[in-house]
Amino acid sequence: MTSVDLVADLTTRAVHVGANVGLWPGLTIYRFTEPTEPEWQEIRGLSIGVVAQGRKAVIDKGRRYVYDQFNYLVINGDLQFQSEVLEASPGRPCLCLVLEVDPSTVRSISDKMPGQRRISTGALRELAETCVISTLDDEVLSSVLRFLRSLSTDVERRVLAPLYQRELVYRVLQREQFARMLHFAEQQAAGNPIRAALIYINAHLADPITVATMAAQVGLSPSAFTRTFREVTGSSPYQYVKDVRLNRARELVIDRRLGVSEIAHRVGYTSASHFIKEFRNRFGSTPRDYCNGTTNR
Known part of the structure; x- marks a missing residue:
């Protein structure tokens, strides 16, 4: 072969x-x-x-x-x-x-x-x-x-x-x-506390997610959770949540079914303008321009 x-x-x-x-x-x-x-x-x-x-x-x-x-x-x-x-x-x-x-x-x-x-x-x-x-x-x-x-x-x-x-x-x-x-x-083991935290993040993107909230979900102190999270994922909890939110937002933008404000809410942003700013910083254009760009490719 x-x-x-x-x-x-x-x-x-x-x-x-x-x-x-x-x-x-x-x-x-x-x-x-x-x-x-x-x-x-x-x-x-x-x-x-x-x-x-x-x-x-x-x-x-x-x-x-x-x-x-x-x-x-x-x-x-x-x-x-x-x-x-x-x-x-x-x-x-x-x-x-x-x-x-x-x-x-x-x-x-x-x-x-x-x-x-x-x-x-x-x-x-x-x-x-x-x-x-x-x-x-x-x-x-x-x-x-x-x-x-x-x-x-x-x-x-x-x-x-x-x-x-x-x-x-x-x-x-x-x-x-x-x-x-x-x-x-x-x-990736089911019993790994960080694995449980990652599942929680993906299921609660629309909700406020803090280090204290995630740590409580897996039974660790905030400091122990932050240290272990970084060792496993290579990112801080804050940065990881931000990455997941923006990538999920990108999927919703491409899908074209929701407006920008609704997408921002779906992925946990309370301010549409803040969401647009962070989306532009990550992907190089506003959600609207990004959607138009993918449509024209």
């Missing part, structure tokens, strides 16, 4: 330009026919990104992660980041996939791999990366293709796809990023 095989497979599955979903829970296949400017996105769960053709970049906290057909991306969940397509054309579209991975699957497989090198949580925190790039070798590529091909029939989707998805996780864990991927999975 080669990268040519992966291109052929994704070509048949990526029917539409942009995102193609519905083939498997947590799987999105993309087709882009031209380069794009950096756009803000949000990812909810630990995910693996693979490019079959073309080149993409993810930008998080000022750091740029570029990947193509020679490597793959592992990205932590509950993350606000920018994504851009660097190489794509109608004749040679950028073809890629993102597969969300259940953290419990990562942990259960890692428990059966006692010989793998683990590093301390403190050491991982010092690195503070939310994305990692690794070489896409033949074994990882083949496991991706086996998983995709098992989605072709209902029987194989039910019987083989879960097994091949586990194989892909195993192959990734075998590589040099074992400790970091396990760390990502632990951060």
